[in-house]
Amino acid sequence: MQTPITSATERDRNLFIFLVLGLLAILYGPLIVYWFDGWLNKSISIEHEYFSHGLIGLPYAAYITWQQRKQWQRLPNVSHPLGLSLLVLGGILYFTGLFQWVNLSFVIMLIGVCLWLKGKPGLKLQWFPLLLVFLATPNEIPYLITPYTLPLQKFIANVAGFILQQLGFEVAVQGIHLAVQGQFVEVAPYCAGLKMLFTSIYVTLLLLHWTNSLKNRKKVFFMLISAVIISITANVFRNAILAGLHGIERKDLFDLVHEGWGGDLYSVLMLLTIVGLFRLLQKYETTNKPEQMKVEDKQYE
Structure with a gap:
């Protein structure tokens, strides 16, 4: 009322x-x-x-x-x-x-x-x-959700270990722990990438609103799922880099990527990837728009 x-x-x-x-x-x-x-x-x-x-x-x-x-x-x-x-x-x-x-x-x-x-x-x-x-x-x-990130931590540890093995590192994976060149490293709950996952979803919502795309459910669904996949993939590579640097005992570079400007650069590149995908999607939609709709668009210009 x-x-x-x-x-x-x-x-x-x-x-x-x-x-x-x-x-x-x-x-x-x-x-x-x-x-x-x-x-x-x-x-x-x-x-x-x-x-x-x-x-x-x-x-x-x-x-x-x-x-x-x-x-x-x-x-x-x-x-x-x-x-x-x-x-x-x-x-x-x-x-x-x-x-x-x-x-x-x-x-x-x-x-x-x-x-x-x-x-x-x-x-x-x-x-x-x-x-x-x-x-x-x-x-x-x-x-509150940190205790439930264990499956994601294990997934990241296994994929990161696989990547390092392909690069010639001696790697053993057990649960969320990796032994790289005899040096042990853990994929901790706060290394599961939740922060950047939240940021990726948030930035995607901003992009969708900025381009008046929130009413397009297919586009919203596609971009949100893509943002999640990009975020998780980027975090896997970041953890692989961190584990590799820890394994070769390059603490200076490890700290740079973990807490220094290297981590900020990783975040920016990941968000730029989402923006780039969004631009490609828009270009695809424009290219494949029916001819009748293109004619109507020109009439309104």
């Missing part, structure tokens, strides 16, 4: 909206600054580094919201009862002072504001920016 808001003039309503935005900025501005500082300087917990894709996702969410401001203004001023409930819940979670609950309260507050000011149409309009904020909000999910 949604009820029209008629108790305030348009001017008063705009003032109210600015007050709400100002209150959110006061409450969550320091929190977002803390997130960005932690992601940039890697001073945040390991689990929360898994959400560093928020460095591009949160600004993009703000950009989308700004682009949709006229559509937002044209929506009827209706209030959904769930909106006030979510605002109260968000406030309660915020004032617990517990980091995880405070983080979660941010997206709950935003959803509550949308429902309180514009009802379901407002939530429908802002669903993608809200999704980006939710997927970039640090939480304990990486920590």
Whole structure:
């Protein structure tokens, strides 16, 4: 049930909206600054580094919201009862002072504001920016799923061992452990590539939205599956390189690839691969578009 808001003039309503935005900025501005500082300087917990894709996702969410401001203004001023409930819940979670609950309260507050000011149409309009904020909000999910990454760790260890054997290394694999040239190395849970897997999926969603492709289910499915495959494949090669460097006792190069700029380069190349695949898919779609549709496109140009 949604009820029209008629108790305030348009001017008063705009003032109210600015007050709400100002209150959110006061409450969550320091929190977002803390997130960005932690992601940039890697001073945040390991689990929360898994959400560093928020460095591009949160600004993009703000950009989308700004682009949709006229559509937002044209929506009827209706209030959904769930909106006030979510605002109260968000406030309660915020004032617990517990980091995880405070983080979660941010997206709950935003959803509550949308429902309180514009009802379901407002939530429908802002669903993608809200999704980006939710997927970039640090939480304990990486920590909770770590115990279930064992099959992936074993897969990475076996494939990495196979690759090194083809390169002439003396390798023995047992579970998640590799013995390379007599040097033991473990494919730990945090080496399973979950961080880059999350980032790959997130960047793919950004690309799909940027090109207005989210309504194309086949394209969305293909790109998300491809992003997962690319991420896992890239991580296998990265672990093979790390294990090989450990085996020949090149600690300097190992540290460079593991925690230095080499790891950042690996991440960039992997994301560029996803972008490249996306461009190829677009080119394929354009080339194979039916002639009638091409004629219609030219008429609209």
